[in-house]
Amino acid sequence: MPRSPRRRRRSLPPTPVEVAIDDLAHDGRGVGRLVAGEQAGKAVFVHGALPGETVSARLIGRNRQFDEAVAVEVGAPSPNRVTPPCPFFDRCGGCALQHLSPSAQIQFKHKRLVDNFERLGEVTPVRWAEPIQGPTWGYRRRARLSVRDVPGKGRVLVGFREPQGRYVADIAHCDVLDQAFAHRLEALSDLVGTLSVRHAIPQIELAAGDDGQAMIVRHLAPFSSDDVLALKRFSDAHDVAIYLQSKGPDTIERLTPTTHALHYTLAQFGLRLAFQPDHFIQVNRAINEQLIDQALEYLALDSDARVLDLFCGLGNFSLPMAQQAKHVTGVEGAQALVEQARYNASLNALDNAEFYAADLADSAAFKDWSQATYSHVLIDPPRSGAAEVLDVIAATGAEKLVYVSCNPATLARDAGALVQQHGFRLIEAGIADMFPHTAHVESIAYFERAR
Numbered sequence: 001m002p003r004s005p006r007r008r009r010r011s012l013p014p015t016p017v018e019v020a021i022d023d024l025a026h027d028g029r030g031v032g033r034l035v036a037g038e039q040a041g042k043a044v045f046v047h048g049a050l051p052g053e054t055v056s057a058r059l060i061g062r063n064r065q066f067d068e069a070v071a072v073e074v075g076a077p078s079p080n081r082v083t084p085p086c087p088f089f090d091r092c093g094g095c096a097l098q099h100l101s102p103s104a105q106i107q108f109k110h111k112r113l114v115d116n117f118e119r120l121g122e123v124t125p126v127r128w129a130e131p132i133q134g135p136t137w138g139y140r141r142r143a144r145l146s147v148r149d150v151p152g153k154g155r156v157l158v159g160f161r162e163p164q165g166r167y168v169a170d171i172a173h174c175d176v177l178d179q180a181f182a183h184r185l186e187a188l189s190d191l192v193g194t195l196s197v198r199h200a201i202p203q204i205e206l207a208a209g210d211d212g213q214a215m216i217v218r219h220l221a222p223f224s225s226d227d228v229l230a231l232k233r234f235s236d237a238h239d240v241a242i243y244l245q246s247k248g249p250d251t252i253e254r255l256t257p258t259t260h261a262l263h264y265t266l267a268q269f270g271l272r273l274a275f276q277p278d279h280f281i282q283v284n285r286a287i288n289e290q291l292i293d294q295a296l297e298y299l300a301l302d303s304d305a306r307v308l309d310l311f312c313g314l315g316n317f318s319l320p321m322a323q324q325a326k327h328v329t330g331v332e333g334a335q336a337l338v339e340q341a342r343y344n345a346s347l348n349a350l351d352n353a354e355f356y357a358a359d360l361a362d363s364a365a366f367k368d369w370s371q372a373t374y375s376h377v378l379i380d381p382p383r384s385g386a387a388e389v390l391d392v393i394a395a396t397g398a399e400k401l402v403y404v405s406c407n408p409a410t411l412a413r414d415a416g417a418l419v420q421q422h423g424f425r426l427i428e429a430g431i432a433d434m435f436p437h438t439a440h441v442e443s444i445a446y447f448e449r450a451r
Contacts, residue, residue, distance in 0.1 A: 016056040016072055021049045024108055028096030028439030029163075030055070030071070046071050047163040048090060048099055050078040060164045068164055080104035085137075085175070092169035094160030095176065095437040102436070106131050109431045109441045116408040117429070121416030125445070129430025132294065132444070134286030136436035141178045141208040141264075142283050145185075149198045156192040158185050158204065176437060178208040184238065191234045197221040207277035209262035214241035214277040216252060232256045243277055252278055266292065269320045273344045279337060280313055284434045291432055291444060292320050295402045298428070298446040299376050301325045308374040308396060310360060310389055311381045315341035315353070317404075321378070322353040329369050330355040361388050370395075378402045385410025387417070394422035401447040406434075408441045418447055425450045 021032035030049030034042045048071035049055045055075065061068035070090060074081070084090075084098035097105050110131060117123055148168040149156045157168040173183045192198050200221035207214050217231070223244070232255070235242045241260040245252045254260060263274050264281065266289060275281055282288035295317060301307065305325035309318045312330030314337050322328045322345070330353060332338050338357040345353045359365040361384070374396040379386050383406055386393075393401060401424060405411035418424040424447040434442035 012059045019044045019057050021053045052078050088171040093163040096439045098437045112441050113408045116412035121412035123416050123419045125426045125429040127428050129428050132290045132432035137175050138179050139284045140176045143206045145204050147201045156189045158188045180208045180213040181206050195227045196224045210264050216243040218245045287432050287434045298402050306374045307376045310379040313337050315344045322350045328353040333359050374398045376400045380404040383407040385414050399449045403445045405443045423450050
């Protein structure tokens with residue numbers, strides 16, 4: 001039987017194209033149209049371009065409906081344009097907005113939140129909150145880096161992917177990473193380059209606590225004894241714990257040192273939270289602390305308050321709330337995080353917080369906790385939102401609800417449902433700049449039961 005002919009990749013023109021930029025897409029790329037040529041008027045998404053600019057751009061991808069490109073030269077620059085501080089911005093997809101002034105980045109993110117509320121939720125808060133902001137460099141205490149052995153370059157690349165996501169960016173350092181890792185990319189590259197299975201290492205996950213750091217090395221082939229020795233030497237030289245992951249998350253195991261623990265503190269509450277390098281924690285320490293402060297200000301807990309904390313993770317919001325409330329019930333889908341939350345409650349001598357494991361996307365998994373009465377609710381769901389638990393929230397009788405979101409689209413959808421179907425009012429909402437220089441929009445919304 002003859003083989004099917006191989007599909008040829010669409011050839012890309014060797015010379016740049018001219019694109020007039022009209023707007024910013026949700027991912028931070030400029031979106032505009034080709035100015036000239038046979039396909040004049042075709043939509044193009046351009047990394048590094050801003051509204052109002054006409055740019056010369058190098059095409060990196062072509063589709064029937066739109067093209068993708070990277071700006072190489074800007075005509076009349078936007079008044080919001082700044083010189084990207086990072087020398088690798090044009091080739092790295094880890095950041096999308098370094099060429100946009102910090103104040104304009106905040107405006108872009110706020111506008112996305114407003115647009116989503118109006119378009120998807122058909123709801124507007126009584127008032128908009130001031131943006132929550134913090135340091136814009138060295139903020140990222142967790143990151144997942146791609147790894148690729150590139151014989152043509154004679155070395156291994158470690159970093160974020162290029163803007164089109166196909167290749168690993170060739171970068172020497174990354175200043176948005178926590179200082180424990182910002183200037184260790186080349187050292188990681190050298191390390192992986194010495195390993196016998198360097199071709200079978202697709203990613204390295206980084207995690208930094210207040211008093212230590214760790215990395216998880218994903219490997220698709222077994223390490224040799226020499227590889228293990230090299231990894232241990234790197235651990236000793238850089239004071240970083242090394243974990244190995246051969247398959248799924250349940251295969252993660254610590255290689256070195258013999259004992260190790262990561263912690264972060266919430267100084268304003270005198271709390272210390274332990275976590276594992278693969279556990280979810282809020283990436284930006286300063287923004288996380290302000291989000292907790294804002295949430296507690298909204299909730300105004302007292303000694304009679306009974307709080308339901310959904311998607312509670314390892315107790316990031318639960319434990320500060322437990323210091324002020326009569327009782328906190330935390331529910332989380334990942335059993336490992338539930339166990340960590342219980343440990344953290346014990347670590348901080350809090351006996352009025354209890355934690356349950358339940359799939360919050362499956363109402364059939366809801367247990368006794370969902371039948372109880374609560375005065376306050378806080379939720380911090382994944383990008384998919386919290387549609388499956390809105391009925392439970394409405395049935396609790398809670399007068400106040402705080403919704404922390406990492407996706408303005410699902411927040412807006414759920415806000416519309418809470419207001420239009422479940423008897424809540426949207427009092428206040430605003431963004432939190434969790435990931436400066438990226439298009440990621442973190443936000444917080446406060447609801448009260450309608451009278």
